[in-house]
Amino acid sequence: MSTLKAVRGTRDLLPPETALWNRIEATARAVFARYNFGEIRTPIFEDTALFSRGVGEETDIVSKEMYTWEDRARAQSEKTQTLTLRPENTAGVVRAYIEHKLGETGQLQKLYYIGPQFRRERPQKGRYRQFSQIGAEVIGPPSAGSESPLRDAEILEMLATLLDELGITGWTLHLNSVGSPADRARYNEVLRTALVELAPRMCPDCQRRAVTNPLRVLDCKVPEDQPIIETLPKIADSLDADAQTHFAAGTAALDASGVPYTRNHRLVRGLDYYTRTTFEFTHGGLTPQGASSPGAPVIGAQNALLGGGRYDGLSEMIGGPRAPGIGFAIGEDRLVLTLLAQQELAAIAEKADVFVAPIGEELNPAALALARELRHSGLRVELGDGSFRLKKSFEIADKQALNILILGEDELKSGILTVKNFSTGTQSKIARADLAEHLRKV
């Protein structure tokens, strides 16, 4: 019988790497709390219409990457539904905002999430079919200030803080404005006209996009197309005064906070709901479109650590009230890859404070009681087994723990235990009552 393996594009995360995942998530939660965000958890699958309407039929995500199935009715009271594993979380958050009438509070909603997303993409380094995103959204009625460019600047400043606190060095913030839907429609036509002549010389995808959704041509990563794309008109020239003022106010606030960024005219993002501000944080030597510059990207060609932007019309697109918002999604898998390139995996592995080695199986119960005592006092304890020879216990303990503690008949009776520290090689006799205190110190 053939052995079963994790499905292509999915993978198991094992210790010690999971310790790094936990550290990243703990840091993100701590930073989000300081910016006064609360956590939201939405279901992993949703009605397919949420994504086709919210994310957009023409996007790569909806047109070819979603895991969608017919969910058959199981009772008379149920209807057969078309469901989809969420490919992103913003649409789900906005659906929840509408469903729970969060807008009626009149307050700005500041929500973050951490969880798996699913896209049937071609797997490669940094790109998986199940991956995890850490994201946040600021959404609310306009009266709550949800459209203010200060919100945009604050989100970007928070992201810079988070990446810095995670210890990610050398990130670049790419910033752009895609304007209002009217600006985008205008720019789409400008592009469409420009592409009539140029598209026949471009890749098949671009030839298709030139007709269906010219804006997406800017996302093209085919090297031969890059010089052509550079000559295309810029969206900045199609923005109305309102979008320009909004962008200028956001960048002025960002300048005041000292967070560095570069304007990237090609950053239009792969999701249809974006309006005005769009951004990406990248890491490594590639720009978001893949044009190379010096420096080695550690996350393969997938150098975007995170992306986001404003989505002032998304709520209405899925049947809700007016609720402008801005948010982002960080690729957690890529954060892990970036951090692993900066530090040894071995440095992440945490050793136990002590390995308790009973001598003889009859000492096993007493060893469990001792381990319980030490664990209750907050120590990380590995429990050996009395059937092991002492030499074997030492070998295992050396790999797994900072100290070894021998528990034989004599030690049990006298209450004086022998502790050996592996890094110094010193052996000490410690009274049971002082053990936890001693181990905490060494």
Ligand code: AMP
């Ligand atoms: P998006 O939702 O497409 O704006 O993506 C936001 C971030 O999620 C990207 O910058 C990546 O870091 C991450 N991401 C998107 N797709 C994948 C994937 N298939 N595998 C791993 N990370 C991904």
